[in-house]
Amino acid sequence: MKLRFSKMHGTGNDFVVFDAINQRVELSAEQVRFIAERHFGVGCDQLLLVERPTRNDADFRYRIFNADGGEVEQCGNGARCFMRFVHDKKLSRQSEIRVETASGIIQPRLEADGRITVNMGTPHFDPHDIPFMVDKCALTYELELEGETVTISALSIGNPHAVQYVDDIDTAPVARQGPQIEAHPRFPNKVNAGFMQIVDRQNIRLRVYERGAGETLACGTGACAAVVAGISRGSLDATVHVAARGGLLTIHWAGADTPVSMTGPAANVFEGEIELG
Numbered sequence: 001m002k003l004r005f006s007k008m009h010g011t012g013n014d015f016v017v018f019d020a021i022n023q024r025v026e027l028s029a030e031q032v033r034f035i036a037e038r039h040f041g042v043g044c045d046q047l048l049l050v051e052r053p054t055r056n057d058a059d060f061r062y063r064i065f066n067a068d069g070g071e072v073e074q075c076g077n078g079a080r081c082f083m084r085f086v087h088d089k090k091l092s093r094q095s096e097i098r099v100e101t102a103s104g105i106i107q108p109r110l111e112a113d114g115r116i117t118v119n120m121g122t123p124h125f126d127p128h129d130i131p132f133m134v135d136k137c138a139l140t141y142e143l144e145l146e147g148e149t150v151t152i153s154a155l156s157i158g159n160p161h162a163v164q165y166v167d168d169i170d171t172a173p174v175a176r177q178g179p180q181i182e183a184h185p186r187f188p189n190k191v192n193a194g195f196m197q198i199v200d201r202q203n204i205r206l207r208v209y210e211r212g213a214g215e216t217l218a219c220g221t222g223a224c225a226a227v228v229a230g231i232s233r234g235s236l237d238a239t240v241h242v243a244a245r246g247g248l249l250t251i252h253w254a255g256a257d258t259p260v261s262m263t264g265p266a267a268n269v270f271e272g273e274i275e276l277g
């Protein structure tokens with residue numbers, strides 16, 4: 001089976017994107033892992049499928065698979081690449097589309113400067129919605145790791161996030177704490193682990209150890225989660241620039257039950273074709 005794909009990235013978080021409308025794409029978890037593998041396959045953090053919608057209030061359906069082969073609910077950098085792909089492949093002439101995901105509808109919009117803004121929906125703090133095992137909802141929680149306890153905010157951007165403040169992002173214990181937080185038993189569906197350094201009320205630096213992918217150069221939903229957590233804790237204003245290792249994202253959240261929006265770039269690197277057994 002030969003499949004055409006586009007290799008794309010959003011601030012260095014990279015994707016293999018398949019048009020599953022004009023070609024039949026049915027992949028096992030093992031095939032996803034093979035495609036994502038950076039030596040024997042194409043290499044990517046996540047694999048994205050562009051499909052026809054299954055509900056009449058959406059223009060497309062968006063499925064996301066982590067490099068470990070698991071399908072997940074949401075991907076922010078991927079949503080911008082989705083918009084760029086749909087526009088460049090002339091699958092839609094609209095500058096704003098409604099995209100069905102496993103966690104609801106998101107709305108990417110192509111901006112005049114070529115960046116893409118995505119309404120990522122309303123953040124959720126209810127532990128049941130994350131899911132996170134805790135007696136009651138709070139702004140922060142103490143999470144026991146091996147030989148240390150960290151203070152996190154836990155929330156969902158459609159996918160689960162655990163975000164902590166650090167003094168210096170360059171020396172943050174991402175490699176040591178990331179895997180422990182990702183697989184922590186209090187997160188039954190695992191979790192993305194964010195490490196946020198607050199520069200001032202409009203600027204943060206962020207690293208994310210992603211569920212199912214490890215540390216990536218950027219995480220769109222992680223940027224949304226970090227800013228929402230920082231605003232909720234009174235540390236940040238409503239519009240924040242997030243400096244990830246792979247580039248800059250701008251996040252806006254007006255608080256309470258309003259949607260969080262993310263603006264940033266999306267790039268197509270090359271087109272390819274892969275032969276799958």
Ligand SMILES: N[C@H](CCC[C@H](N)C(=O)O)C(=O)O
Nearest residue numbers: 075076077159210211220221
């Ligand atoms: N690893 C994430 C999915 C990709 C999220 C990230 N690449 C983004 O841009 O939001 C998860 O398992 O929930």
